[in-house]
Amino acid sequence: MRLRPQTGVVLLALALAALALVAAGCGGSKTVSAAAATKGSSNGTAVLNGSGATFPEPIYVKWTGDFHSTHPNVQVNYQGIGSGGGIEQFTSQVTDFGATDAPMSDDELAAAKAKGGDVLHIPTVLGAVVVTYNVKDVDKLKLDGPTLADIFLGKIKKWNDPKIAALNSGVSLPDSDIKVVHRSDSSGTSYIFTGYLSAVSPEWKSKVGQDKAPEWPTGIGGEGNDGVAAAVQQTDGGIGYNELAYAIENKITYADLKSASGEFVTASLDSTTAAGQGVEYPDDLRFSLLNSKAPGAYPIVSATWQLLWRDPSKAGLNRAQARALATFVTWELSSGQKEAADLNYAPLPKDLQSAAVKALDSMTIPSS
Amino acid sequence: MQPQASRDSEPGPRAGPGSLGESMTTTTETPAPAAALERLKRPRSRLGRSADQSFRWLLTGFAAVVLVVLALMLVRTTYVAWPVFQQHGLELITKQRWFPGDNAFGALSFIYGTVLTSVIAILLAVPVSIGIALFVTEVAPRRLRVLLVYLVELLAAVPSVVYGLWGLLVLLPWLERHAWEPISSVLGFIPIFAGPANGRSFATAGVILAIMIIPIVTAIAREVVALVPHDHKEAALALGATRWEMLRLAVIPYARAGIIGGTMLGFGRALGETIAVALVIGGNPQISASIFQPGYTIASVIANQFNEATGFHIQALLAIGVLLFVITILVNVAGRVFVWRAARGLA
Numbered sequence: 001m002r003l004r005p006q007t008g009v010v011l012l013a014l015a016l017a018a019l020a021l022v023a024a025g026c027g028g029s030k031t032v033s034a035a036a037a038t039k040g041s042s043n044g045t046a047v048l049n050g051s052g053a054t055f056p057e058p059i060y061v062k063w064t065g066d067f068h069s070t071h072p073n074v075q076v077n078y079q080g081i082g083s084g085g086g087i088e089q090f091t092s093q094v095t096d097f098g099a100t101d102a103p104m105s106d107d108e109l110a111a112a113k114a115k116g117g118d119v120l121h122i123p124t125v126l127g128a129v130v131v132t133y134n135v136k137d138v139d140k141l142k143l144d145g146p147t148l149a150d151i152f153l154g155k156i157k158k159w160n161d162p163k164i165a166a167l168n169s170g171v172s173l174p175d176s177d178i179k180v181v182h183r184s185d186s187s188g189t190s191y192i193f194t195g196y197l198s199a200v201s202p203e204w205k206s207k208v209g210q211d212k213a214p215e216w217p218t219g220i221g222g223e224g225n226d227g228v229a230a231a232v233q234q235t236d237g238g239i240g241y242n243e244l245a246y247a248i249e250n251k252i253t254y255a256d257l258k259s260a261s262g263e264f265v266t267a268s269l270d271s272t273t274a275a276g277q278g279v280e281y282p283d284d285l286r287f288s289l290l291n292s293k294a295p296g297a298y299p300i301v302s303a304t305w306q307l308l309w310r311d312p313s314k315a316g317l318n319r320a321q322a323r324a325l326a327t328f329v330t331w332e333l334s335s336g337q338k339e340a341a342d343l344n345y346a347p348l349p350k351d352l353q354s355a356a357v358k359a360l361d362s363m364t365i366p367s368s
Numbered sequence: 369m370q371p372q373a374s375r376d377s378e379p380g381p382r383a384g385p386g387s388l389g390e391s392m393t394t395t396t397e398t399p400a401p402a403a404a405l406e407r408l409k410r411p412r413s414r415l416g417r418s419a420d421q422s423f424r425w426l427l428t429g430f431a432a433v434v435l436v437v438l439a440l441m442l443v444r445t446t447y448v449a450w451p452v453f454q455q456h457g458l459e460l461i462t463k464q465r466w467f468p469g470d471n472a473f474g475a476l477s478f479i480y481g482t483v484l485t486s487v488i489a490i491l492l493a494v495p496v497s498i499g500i501a502l503f504v505t506e507v508a509p510r511r512l513r514v515l516l517v518y519l520v521e522l523l524a525a526v527p528s529v530v531y532g533l534w535g536l537l538v539l540l541p542w543l544e545r546h547a548w549e550p551i552s553s554v555l556g557f558i559p560i561f562a563g564p565a566n567g568r569s570f571a572t573a574g575v576i577l578a579i580m581i582i583p584i585v586t587a588i589a590r591e592v593v594a595l596v597p598h599d600h601k602e603a604a605l606a607l608g609a610t611r612w613e614m615l616r617l618a619v620i621p622y623a624r625a626g627i628i629g630g631t632m633l634g635f636g637r638a639l640g641e642t643i644a645v646a647l648v649i650g651g652n653p654q655i656s657a658s659i660f661q662p663g664y665t666i667a668s669v670i671a672n673q674f675n676e677a678t679g680f681h682i683q684a685l686l687a688i689g690v691l692l693f694v695i696t697i698l699v700n701v702a703g704r705v706f707v708w709r710a711a712r713g714l715a
Contacts, residue, residue: 054675082675088682108678184651184664186676211469212676220568220662221651223672227536231568234541 046324051079052086052099055127055188055243056304059343060099063336067328074324083188084212090307091115093316097325098307101127101188102212103286116315120363121285122356123303124332126346128244128272129193130254130300132232135159136174142167144258145200145291145299151178151239152197153204154218159237167258174237181231181240184221186213192290192302193241199291200299244272245344257300260293267298272346275301281355303352306332311364319366326365333357442693449687452680460687466653466669468681475688477653481570481663482692485645486638488574488659493582494631500582501589502615517590524583532644535576540567540648543575548660562658568650571659576644581634588633592626592710593619626710632703636696642667666692 050060057080064076081089083100090098091112103121104112112119131148133141138159143151147163150156156163160173183190191212198205208214222228225246232238233252244267247254256264265271275289275297289301306329309315312322333356337347348356446453452460456473463474500520504513544567552563596619604618605611620627650662651672670685670692677685 084676084678084681085674088678184646184649184668185672188676209469213468213673215465215467216652220566221649222568223647223651227647230536234544234567 045073045075046318046320048074048076048096048321048325048328049079050076050086050097050099050306051081051089051095052307053083053101053188053304054080055101056080056099056125056345058245059125059336059340059345062339062343063332064328066336066339067331071324071327071331074328076324076328082186084186087307090119096312096317096321097329099124099305100307101302101304102191103305104307116309116311118310120308120310120359121305122308122329122333122360123285123305123348123352124336125340126272126276126289126301126303126348127192128267128275128298128301128346129189129196129241130244130247130267131239131257132229132242132247132252132254133239134232134235134253135176135237138171138173139253140171141253141255142258142264143255145196148257149197149201149204152180152182152216152218153201153207154180176237179235179238180216180219181222181228181235181238182216182219183213183228183241184223185227187224188212188302188304189225189241189243190214192300195288195302196290196300244269244346248344257298259297259299260291261295261297263296265296265298267300269341269344269346271296271298272301273349274298276303276349276352279349279351281352283359285355285359301346303348308360308363310362313364313366322365326360326363329360330357333360442690445686445690445693449683449690452683452687456684456687461691464653464655468673468677468684471680473684473687475666475669475691477655478664478666478669478688479691479695480655481649482639482665482667482695484570484659484663485573485577485649485665486635488571489577489581489638490631490635492575492578493585493634494627496578497582497585497589497630497634498620498627500586501593502619504590505593506611506615506619520583520586523579528580528641528644529647531576531580532647535572535644536647539575540572543567543572548572552658552660559657560659563660565660566650566662568648568662569660570649570663573645573649573663573665574659576648577638577641580641580644581637584637585630585634588630588707589623589627592623592630595626596622623710625706629703629706629708629710632699632706636699636703639696639699640667640692642671646671 057078060078060080064078068075078099083102086095086098086100087104087108089095091108093116104119109119131143135141143164144167147156147167150163157178158175159178160175165173191210194204194208194214195210197208198210208217220231222231222240225242228240229242229246229250229252232240242252242254246252247267254267256266259265274294275292277294277297279287279289279292279294281287285305287303289297289303291299292301308325308329309317312325313319317325333348333353337353340347452473460473460475461479462476463472464476465472465474466478500516504516508516544565548565548567548569548571549563552561552565555561556563600618600622601614604614609617645665646668649664649668651664651668652662653664653669654661656663666688670689673681674685
């Protein structure tokens with residue numbers, strides 16, 4: 001290779017520029033946030049960045065696209081990085097809105113309040129967690145909460161255990177081992193599932209409790225929804241849990257569960273929405289729909305939330321952004337709901353929809 | 369027979385007049401032809417000299433970037449994780465219970481899993497790699513050699529998530545049924561093979577890791593094997609050694625240090641592998657003697673929990689990240705030292 005002197009000088013300049021870029025990237029971790037970089041755009045376009053739960057990511061991405069086509073001056077970006085990360089980035093105001101599968105805790109709210117004031121929880125869609133299983137020649141299985149908890153506690157070890165048999169008269173259950181599969185990663189799905197087990201089994205509540213990554217008493221871990229599904233399907237006698245949407249899309253068999261009102265319910269979008277009907281919602285909309293007593297309700301149901309600042313301008317959003325955010329979330333709660341079922345998310349029940357709109361009304365939106 | 373030799377002593381007949389670049393690539397050990405030396409003695413233009421200077425600074429800058437990035441990473445993560453080291457101290461590496469909900473942060477089972485899976489990987493990969501290296505350099509016909517080297521290097525180009533998914537969906541069920549279960553039913557009385565055999569296990573992760581580190585171990589083994597002087601091999605053959613004896617008596621002892629070094633570099637890579645392991649390890653923070661039981665590794669815990677972590681939990685994950693960083697650096701430095709020694713001994 002021959003280097004002409006001039007080429008060398010040019011190369012040097014290029015390299016120095018590259019070094020400067022690298023240095024800037026290393027230094028300014030807080031100062032050049034994605035949100036800040038897009039603020040104050042001149043052509044009247046408002047850019048909103050959000051991040052958080054992965055469970056609703058497909059519907060959020062669809063919503064942001066559809067919203068942009070009817071509101072071309074608003075660009076909403078959403079990245080599924082996990083609920084914990086979503087809360088973290090929202091609180092530190094790296095993003096303009098957050099998203100989470102579990103409501104923020106009192107501690108997290110206090111930390112957020114110190115940084116940008118009150119936080120609004122806006123439920124967007126409902127999701128369900130189903131119990132997937134793989135037992136030879138059993139394509140219809142019924143379980144109730146206490147039995148499910150005992151299986152995941154490792155107390156029921158065989159598929160033909162009397163407790164399971166009692167719920168499944170007429171089904172011939174094999175004498176094979178039950179092999180429990182759980183999520184190995186930290187996940188909102190585990191949080192919802194263990195929340196249900198805690199609600200129906202005092203023993204589960206005291207020994208394990210509700211957690212995104214609990215200390216599982218038994219079983220092996222699979223990574224993500226697909227990891228659990230693969231493990232259940234590869235293991236004869238396997239039992240695990242998956243998001244309803246994932247199970248529907250991948251045609252995985254799941255069990256009927258006994259609801260709080262005593263009926264066996266098959267998980268579906270309808271029985272998921274049913275869980276939220278006729279429920280008293282608290283003003284801050286941090287609620288649980290687990291083990292709902294509503295008629296026809298599937299028992300393992302949870303909402304997923306978007307997190308907004310009550311006064312966005314205090315948290316660094318400009319006027320255009322604050323107005324765009326309010327418009328976007330209002331749109332999600334009305335037009336957006338009609339798209340939910342296409343992607344196997346359960347739309348909000350009427351009561352909850354109006355409660356969410358009411359909460360959104362308390363947001364401080366600067367007038368133009 | 370020895371492509372390296374011809375590459376190293378490349379003379380500079382193609383050098384153009386006053387060629388700056390050529391003079392830089394000609395290393396000091398190799399004898400340059402007299403004509404080229406004469407040209408270098410001529411005084412160079414001022415521009416030429418300044419370009420030389422700036423080129424040197426440019427290269428120094430590039431080299432420095434590596435050090436700066438490495439130092440920034442270590443300093444920053446240690447800084448953020450410092451409260452964890454302060455609060456938990458040695459418990460981080462002596463306690464087994466890891467439950468963020470209860471402020472329990474003991475990484476012993478992760479360290480165990482990390483080391484165990486990497487050791488399994490090394491035990492499987494090194495013999496195969498040495499075999500490939502010897503075959504390629506000493507046995508294979510030329511065309512096959514090129515193809516084989518290419519294929520082995522291709523292994524390194526496969527993204528690790530692809531290894532992970534293939535491992536999860538194809539390799540894991542096969543190994544469970546046709547390898548781990550038979551082995552544990554025959555040899556189950558030995559604790560390390562104790563059943564019930566599980567596909568999601570240290571052993572499966574070890575196999576995946578072995579496939580992933582074969583390219584680097586093979587590449588280094590191949591280099592050091594190729595460096596064995598021809599004289600030694602010919603001497604062995606002249607004394608009546610068979611090919612196998614020649615490899616055993618002349619080649620392997622000469623290349624041993626380099627092979628050990630390559631092994632340690634492979635080990636360092638296996639320690640840090642994340643997603644492929646996370647998919648097949650089973651995710652149970654337990655210390656079990658049996659390699660057919662599920663476990664956990666440092667890197668896969670970080671991958672699995674980082675998304676959902678907040679506050680102190682994040683700091684704890686960074687702390688075990690620092691731990692892994694330190695372990696990996698130590699292993700890599702040891703490996704490098706071996707390779708350097710081997711290279712210096714042979715040069």
